[in-house]
Amino acid sequence: MYRARLGIRPGTWLSIAALLVAAFMALPAMADESSQGGWGLLNLPVGVTSISRDVYSIHMMAFWVCVIIGILVFGVMIWSIVFHTRSRGAVADVTLVHNTKVEIVWTTIPVLILIGMAIPAAHGLVLISDDSHAQLDVKVTGFQWGWQYQYVGKGVSFVSKLDPQSMAASELDSGISPYSVPHYLRNVDHPLVVPVGTKVRLLLTAVDVIHSWWVPDLGIKKDAIPGYINTSWFEVDATKPGVYRGQCAELCGRGHGYMPIVVKALSKADFKAWLQREAAAEKATPGAASS
């Protein structure tokens, strides 16, 4: 009985659209103080390990499959919305209520697409799950709020917490601009140091509540759970020494947002020297944390 009335004039449409476009364009630019933000930060990192590259390619495959299906399905819908309308004088074809052939097709094709996606995903998963033949074991213990790293059999062990500068700036109404702190909330006092080109296995556990160890560039995330020892592994490309940052991914209380993870990947020789220095320092002062 109630026909659709054109509630909003085209002029209003244009203004809304213009405002929206302006908002999207201007805002990221406005707050832009680090070159990494806004439009430069839309997707997963490719990362620096074989795992992260596998994950990235699975992610992109899934993304493009979704985009293509989306274009097809939304295309048909938009076609109907534009052309099969009463305002264009379309008369409903009320006999179009069932079509077994079409229904079989649109059940079977998705199954085939899913199989096509499941194969690379399962293959990637099998590779990621293989943590055998590790060349270095590090035990990672989450606690409220920080991480303890123990180099198994190397006599090196230390605690890694949020750096003091971030800590000070992160207080409620601290008056310190987060932009003035290098790597705000993503910096620690003692980073995890690992060699490149080496299969490093992590043995993850926690002492109080559940935490989760995540560094996007390494492509792994694994929960650290009291009473469990979970394993995960990564091997930083030999050509990609550097500093890689992440943070705890499982809600673990007030300090959840304040337990970053920093991984410093050194060349094999530099790592060896670092490890010897650390082991010697720990022998001199047993139990003391040092970098």
Place this chain on the structure above:
Amino acid sequence: MAEMPHTEAHAHAEHDHDHKPHGWRRWVFATNHKDIGTMYLVFSCIMFFTGGFFAMMIRAELFKPGLQLVDAGVFNSLTTMHGLVMIFGAIMPAWVGLANWMIPIQIGAPDMALPRLNNLSFWILPFAFLLLLSSWLVPGSAPAGGWTMYPPLTLQFGASFPMLIFAIHMMGISSILGAINVIVTIMNLRAPGMTLLRMPLFVWTWLITAFLLVAVMPVLAGAVTMMLTDHFFGTSFFNAAGGGDPVMFQHIFWFFGHPEVYIMILPGFGVISEIVPAFSRKPLFGYEAMVYATASIAFLSFIVWAHHMFTVGLPLSALLFFMFSTMLIAVPTGVKVFNWTATMWRGSLTFEPPMLFALAFIFLFTIGGFSGLMLALVPADFQYQDTYFVVAHFHYVLVSGAAFAIMAGVYYWLPKWVGRMYDMTLAKWHFWLSAIFFNVLFFPQHFLGLAGMPRRIPDYAVQFADWNMVSSIGGFAFGLSQLLFPYLIWKCVRSGERVEGTRAWEGARGLEWELPSPAPYHSWTTPPTEAMIARGAEH
């Protein structure tokens, strides 16, 4: 506000000689399905704005990096309470409210089968939420372990902990009673000739939803009870130091939690399957396929729970199983989207507010489905898990899914309930503001998650600042736009243009459109005729 339609109905429906109680007794002692439905919907609306207020606080704190408004602990309480209030207080009661109003009318029954149980199941809810919300006032403030309540973290909270557990128990009892009532009503009170495969899809989806509720709410009750005894009576179900297993809670919780997701969305599928045909002036394409797809989704919902737990250290075989079973859900869900699309194909479409919300539902829910498919792929999930990508995903399916479907349903059936039409222009404003700012709010959260921002953090590294600001602006605008909704309902009830005849919408089919508008206080005291049922079941 809510009383108006019924007094109107009484005055104008000459054949309705019922003497209903007046004043507060009508509501406190309510046994009429329409009154109870109204109370559920009003309650849900209040909770929607309560949970929305928490969301606005969250977005305000996240507007820029650094802590400006609330302490980190309070922030965690806000995210926890936002989740609990929206899921158990806004979405679920809204569906029960719509079920109460529509199921008896749509199957030609005079009322729900168990009217006093119906009263009880509603009146438990305000007390449950009073208990939950008053936890803000106790020492240590409201629960802050997330709506998922994982131990050992949740066991660390003080006075609010038992309040949370008992509030969950009460909500669970309310849901179970409501679900039993729906099942008994649909199985026993269908009018002669209303066979199962002639039922409207809203009734079908609710029937399946009710079975899910009865199956999983007791599981949640069990999980939180075990946590309660861990906390107070020295058991160690989830305490590793005592031989327990914190991961077991997650298995039990998500065995409830995944069907719960479908509890919130399946009735939405039903509503959309009513609205799209009505405004395409064409019967629903593939009615039976829709019924079977709904049942398949419900079945699959019981065997996919661990996809919420891919990072807890499951064995490879379990990861593969849950990845494959989760991907399978895309098939029946796809069938639904294709059927809606085919329903519109070669139709004669008009775009009144219910149809606009239904179309936004199909587009945006599908986007949520796409990100869901991506999340099913375990290796990729290792990156997505517990990030804003997940937050974006479940808001696409719960806000532009469940909440938009509820709004679509209200815009569709409101003229039938009150016998008056609402302000179409205002409703379109509500739609466009909601649809646009929803996307400004949640689309950038995909970027944030992929770029590495975890969920449930009160403060973030500065590279996430830009999109958080955009998201917050979208959030404020989306939240404020929602105020139009209760305003235009109030305006409609008070002074809307009267709806003549039985059908408020030209293409509407079903038994509710065979009744006068507003629907009489007691409808179908004599069963509908075969002709009416046949007209409604044209599919």
